[in-house]
Amino acid sequence: MLSSLIGLSRVLASSLLATSFAAPLEWSPNGQWLAFTITDLESTSILRDGWLLPQVELVSSAPAAAAAPSRVGAKHRVWASKFGANESVLIEESRWPLSSPTWGVDGRSLIFGRFVPVSDDADQTLVRGRYEVVVQSGLDQKKVIVVLPELDLEAEQLAAIIGLKPEISPDGRYLALPRPGKSAGVVMVRLDQGAVVKTIDGARHPSWAPNGLRLLFVQELEGRTGESARVVNILNRDLGSARPLKTNVALLDAPPIWSLDGQSILAVAQTTRAGMHHTQVDLVRIGLDSGPILPVMNFEGPPMGGPRNRNARLPMRRPGAGPGFGQAIPPGPALAADLVVAKSTLSLDREQEQCVAMIEIDGQEQSMRWCNIRTQRSAKLFHPLDLTLKIGAPSISPDGQTVAFRVEAPGMLGLPAYCDMATEAVTLIAPDGPTQRVWLELLASCSADILKTWSPQALGVKSVARATILPSPVEIAGNNPRQIRLRRLAKIANGLLNQPAPADAHDEPTSQAELRLFFDYLRGDYSAADARLAAVEARAIDPETRLRWLCLRAQILIGQGELERARGLVDYIARATRPQSYEIEDTPLGPVMATIPNPASDWSNDLAQTLHDGALRRSRSQLVGGMADGEGIENFTPPGVWEGLDGRVLDARPQFPFVPNEQGDAGEGFDAARFGGRMLVTPPRPRFTEPPMPNEPPVQPTAPPAPRL
Template identity: 45%
Template sequence: MFSSLAGLSCVLSAALMTSSPLAPVDWSRDGRWIAYTLVDSPDAPALPPGWLLAPSGSEAGPTSSSVIAGSQKTFRVWATRVKGPDSVLIEESKQPLSSPTWGADGRTLVYGRFVSSQPDSPSSQRGRYEVVVQSGLDQKRVVVVQPDLELEAAARSSIPFLGPTLSADGRRLAVPRPGPDAGVWVVHLDEDRATRAIDEARMPAWSPDGHRLAYLKSKPGPDGEPVVSVHLLNPAGTADRVLSIEASLTASFLTWGLDGQSLLMIANPRRGPFRNTQVDLVRVGLDTGQTSPVSTLEAVAPTNAPRRFRGPTTLAGAEKSPAVRVGLALDGEQEQAVCLVDTEGQDQVVKWGNLHTQNTFKRFHPLDAGLQIGSPAVAPDGRSLVFRVEDGGAGLVALLDLNSEEVTLVAPDAGARIRWLDRLAACAVTLLQTWLPSPDADGAGVRATVLPLLAELGGVHPRQFRLKRLAKFASGLVHEPGDPVPASGTGRDGLAEFRLLFAYLNQDYTAAERHLGAIEATTTDPHARLRWLCLRAQILLSEGEVDRARGMIAYIDRETQPQALSIEDVPSGFQIESVANPQNAWAKHLAQKATQGALVRGRNGQVDPQAGLDGQTAEMGGWDVDRMPNLPFAPNPGVEQGLVPLQPDELGVPPQIRIPGLIEPPAPGLQPPARMPRFAPPPGGIEPGRLPPQPPAAGLRALQLEIEQ
């Protein structure tokens, strides 16, 4: 089985799901190298200018968007060593380059390129399509496949998603033809020319012996659904044999079986035995053209059916077939498979399992559910997976160890590095904005920046771990080996905002303050400087420098007081009112979070056992008996007094505060308040495994009186 065929991806749908295509990645035969194409595109950034400030921010400084948008679209073909940081630039061009394919020797790369004769034309361009056979950095052989070809802008943009398929003997190529009219060129490298063009052909696959070429054609059927036909071509002759014409097959995946006498394809989703939507891998025999099931790739239950047994008793009216999208990759032995499963209404997952035993080893997402991945390709040994992450272009490349789930983000140049950070930061910002809405009712412009307070990030929440995981992935990109550590006040290199975001999410506030200083030094907008000052106050609060933070907050509050007035015509005459300033709303919020009671509650539940709720030592007489009792469901005025809110299941005792005498003897110098009961263990203790003796009913009143005293 060729490694170039093992990494083919497929897209299928039960209810026609649409998704952005991603370019394929090819493994070398020895599994040491991967080859791929990257596209630097001005349409790639996911974050707008000034993304770190709140949506109402006025600064549009140089962020990831402006860094990439300043350059034209650039195409690069790379080869990267899997076990190490080595990457080799094969070719760079302003004209489209296709995805590369490794030769049988593992040292030759083959790819296509479009050479325009009118490069300044933005729409339709005429030029030639070439195939490059590169066996060294300075050893190239060019074969002109089509000397006169006219392509629209959309057709030129699709070239990176195409890649030639090389036969086992390395003498023949099947080159997908770009453009709206799909097709395949059959190229003989010995003759340096295209010997045949097959119209409407797609998904070409060479047989293991290299003498036969299989491909697919798709045409609309009577009911509008596509009908796929499987074709077989003998390059030595002119016969084009039709193996099968079935509406149950998809035109998205085709590869040869190891026996050389069958083809593997994916069938359309169908109803399974338990009313599931079932996606199967099938085998098409060359002799009969009949299909036979090989393995079930995915089985999705009806979305509206109960999660328990879904058998014949399930109501037909309560069922709904979910839309499914599956990307498939096989190892060299065609025994293990990795599926990228997209189900309507669910997060995308990676399913790794055995095709023969139907055993699923793992089911997980290698990065984050907010990142769309595709184009999986399994290494020949079945231990590693390479996949792409959608970035608005051909896709970013990442490596995954299937056993340890360790992910390596591949960034061979500065452009890929910035696009990785752009996608990770966009995912983190989306999590923050959906998880932590505006604290006030004034709309989305209340927050000074997208970064929350430490108290909002505390606690145990799944999204908290997702943010930490994204920051972990970004840590190797924001500080590459050999990069100088930026000092406060230095110029910005396009990464300062990313460094600030991920340092803050990692709760590395010393580094966050340093990166914030680098941003502030280049900010000239006074409104933006006030917003950055709000973030500095947040950092100081997180570091425990409360006095400095309170001084900054007071200054921000004074500077953001309402300065505009509105005149309204009311029945009693004209009425003048001040117009609220959204920045002042966040300053008020920071001032409330800087109070002593709020700081105590925001320290991840860490309260000094020697301190009371107001920060004073809890000595005898230090308790304010007139203070509102700290009860479950206490009204809001209790919060203003600095009380720790209680949960109903906490029996009226805050978990962070130990009441002396409740479990342990009181500490020296610390006495409980007069009204607080103290409970002593029963005399003689309790035997393990036995309940304490229950008091008689008549003695309950006496016990209650004793407690009240």
Template identity: 25%
Template sequence: MIASLLTNLVMVGVLMSEVSDPPVVWSPSGDWVAFVVATPSVEHSLARFPFFPPENDWAESNATRSDPLGSGRTYRLWAVRVTDGQALKVAESSYSLSSPAWGPDGRGLAFVQVVEDDRDDSLSWEVVISYGEDREVVRRRPLLRRPDRGEVLMAESVGWEPRGGVLAVPDPDHAAVELIELKTGETLRQLDDARFLSFSPLGSRMAFFRSRGDRWELIESDLDLGPESDRPVDLVAQPCQPASWTSDGQSLLYLKPGNPSAEGRQVRLFSYRMSERVPREVKEIESPALPGEQILGSYLSIGADGLDQFFVVQFSGRSTAIAYHQGSHPIDRIHPFSGLGMIGAPSLSPRGDQLAFRFGGPGGGSLPARITLKDKRLHPLLPDDELRAAWIVALAEAAEPGTPPRERPTRLPLAAELGEVGPSQASYKRLAELGSRLTRDLETNPVSRSLRVRPIAFYAYLQQDYDGVDRVLHELTRTAMNADQALRLLGFQAQLCLARGKDQEAREMLEFIRHQHRDEIARIEEDGNGGYTVSRGVLNRVSWPDELWKASEQQVEPRSGTRLETPAEPPQAAPSPFDNAVTPEGAPRSLIEIPPRP
């Protein structure tokens, strides 16, 4: 039973860079998920909401590009009960945390953390097992320097051997895995230049990846016999998750990209059977990479019997889908956001009825979610307001991740509204309804109202709720940080007039904008008599007024779509050691009261 449950939790992948999506790990019962996130404060997230094009957004242009996760982020390890959203914050740190592993009986959660001593600022590396509010430090040792693996460590999980006696823990400072005996806390074996270790279902064997120059070698070994039993299996590109054992413990499954061909590079599933000791290609799992595309990562999650298989391949420049196969037969393609955004690290629940995954990656900034496979209902995992704010920003970025073909005053209207190839309006509505709900949920958070205005306006527009945009338009104009943004907001107001059939009013605004000497415009203000005044002095040479004028001439209007249904209330969960330590996700909040525009 334990073997079949553990097989559900293992996924494999390949990655063309070292950064990959951290896993969302199911408890053996399927009642809980655990995951690591790195999120900034609510204020920091909302301040970088992508309302303006990136080259004109002050927050975007001044972001720290050297740190993919940005400054001021906090690492947190959460355990969330999936049936009702009850959550326990297991760990919190300014240093990266490893992804966790559930014990074979589901009562403990093991992870690696870095602890700083307040007395002398010294750092220690700790291996911890959490039992709800109680915890045990299995191993501690000092660190000679500050760890620098960051989001790379987040993607590496602790491994808990199915017999319960051994932990495989990643090193916070370099690529290495340490095998630790739980009873004594002693090191059984140190695997240098190694990543992503997985145990066989019976615990007697293990597999891991070892660095070999610019590639990684998959190694299969006997846990009890030591280094002399290490057997090379295959060379693959940069791995992003462990190799997966079949439930009988006799085969390994893993993914790797094939050699480039005229059709493009494809990701293939391989199998290695212990009795044969020869890797064999099983099948291609996704269409080839297009010219100019790179494979960012690929992932597999399998069911207990090996029949149900879920694949994700991440390509640069396109959104992702979850491919569902039964054996050798493709069955379905799942689009949690109707084809918008980047998905990674799928993880099938032990019962086989739900799939957890990450959104907005690849990397440690990706966000956790789950989907029910029967009705495809999406459930973002939201134990705190920091994750809500991060989701609000990620959804807006997913609406149009690439470079738009036309320059616009803001990121609205989206390219599809202007006749370009893109998702349907129904897809945007599904995304926007979730974004609007999460923005309303922040009403009780003591964050500045002005930081919520841009998300409110953005998602209301995508839902064609132009009255809703009107109610916050006056506040929106106050969020402009420079002269060009003020002028762009006036262009956005013209867009609203076009969408509502007020063509003459829109043309007057556009005529005003087009006839300004834009190289010197500094600020635009209403004069109180229905007109506008302009002060000058800021250099700007952008052409979006002409593009918007062309749109007005062509009478381009948004298309209609459907709305996302509200998920039904889930049933109550079974008791767990974590049940007595959880804090509520938060009671339903009332809608934001928006004052009418004066």
């Protein structure tokens, strides 16, 4: 059976890219636990062996490194992680797909679906089995209900199971279960009887009203012109015929949400307002009694006070779009084309006051919008990690202060995390070893991509090949947007590295050492990076790799302020990489011996340029102004970086070049002691003297008094 599962997992890989990435994250009613499903696919590591060393063809190249080992065997796991603590409970584990879980009415049990094959001889394209509902009220207390005994599912249909989430009625008697298979559908299950009482073909996104008397679901119908339209249907508790809601707006794919009174629903739609000739994305309220559709707020207006995260970008503002519907909005000119929304997601807190919406518009970058429905204002627009990482499935906590989300990653899709929306502090959720490793590899890969596009602007020198992918501390000095992104990613990764390792973590110590070295260096903790480098350097078996690590050690010494030791290492590297190969060329003047350049000599040349006094002074001037703390990144200057520049330690107190040396010279009230230190600039000697008076000896210029230390 294992060989069949390995082959099937390869077929599932492409399908899971669009399913597990958008699988729901479920908060418990008290907001203390987060339940989710994770799929670990068979795939190679994101980072290749020796990823810190760029591939450069040298004269004496070393043998190519072997490919990283593969993770064999796909696993599906349902987890419950405690909020604010590094604690997770494994609910279910299977080689076959598991659905997303939902919390019971009491908030102490979990309900999820699982696929169980009939036999071990699984086919790679068509698998026969049954779909069960599992109600788990304890670690060893499970109640299994067989819902659909006979199913024949293809790979894509199996992959879609992770995106299905059952919905339990408020009284705990009925369960609306999305049906897996080629055609969508919802089956109504009586939990106390374990029987299917009704099947609704074509239904999606079931949701119970707060009083439990009505069920909402969405159907996609094809119109006369061939375009599909989403229709909201309401089913009464008697399980009779469903009644469609009449709307004149185009509903997007975000599932509608019941209002607190159960008399209306909130949905994301594209509307055309009076006086406007284009559509816009709005949050609307649709009444159940065919009343008017009331706009709640607009998702295209700018956030209040601008974006809080520099990594985020404001979406394109459409003419006429404003902050809310409480103000008059002037009409705008007609546009050539309407908005093309690729995907929309909506999540509300318990009181339906705080809202997190993610409207993905073609041609624009991803970002989350934190809104207040009561005031109809957008608090801010932000991306919790980095714009190069794709996020999905945002879910706001019941108190409205934290948002959980998933991050797309190859090999293990839909990595979970949560973010405090006030401080934008991100916590990665890694309940098992494979999840932790993929999280670290993903952040390292994202940071490496940023470093590949790094352009040293402070040095004004030509960029050359480096020994490692890490630039010199002098190159990344200053308030650079890329540096802010790198520090943020390194800070988030360091929080995960400081957590206790999961019990099933099987990473090699050397691999962990490289990741820790990489992130410690980007954080500016050069003392920790020096200790990590010793463990990584011990694996080097060829001279070229040892020289590369020696270059990195010189960069660490620069960061620690030990410039003389760094210059000594650079001189040694220059001698070790000096060209020693020659070739004879035939020229019109006869044979000429020419030196074959050694590409490795660029390493020492690059470091020598960063150690030049002019480059150090320019980088130092950038650090004097400090760094803004808009992203929660602390103002950080590596200790001792500039101590060796002119022989003294930088003083944070103000320094004035022409402060009088004596208190009496400055007049009443002047206290020279409050400035401290020696003067940075010595007063210049007078260049010209007045001509001497007749019969008087010439006046010799006197040197100014020595400054007080």
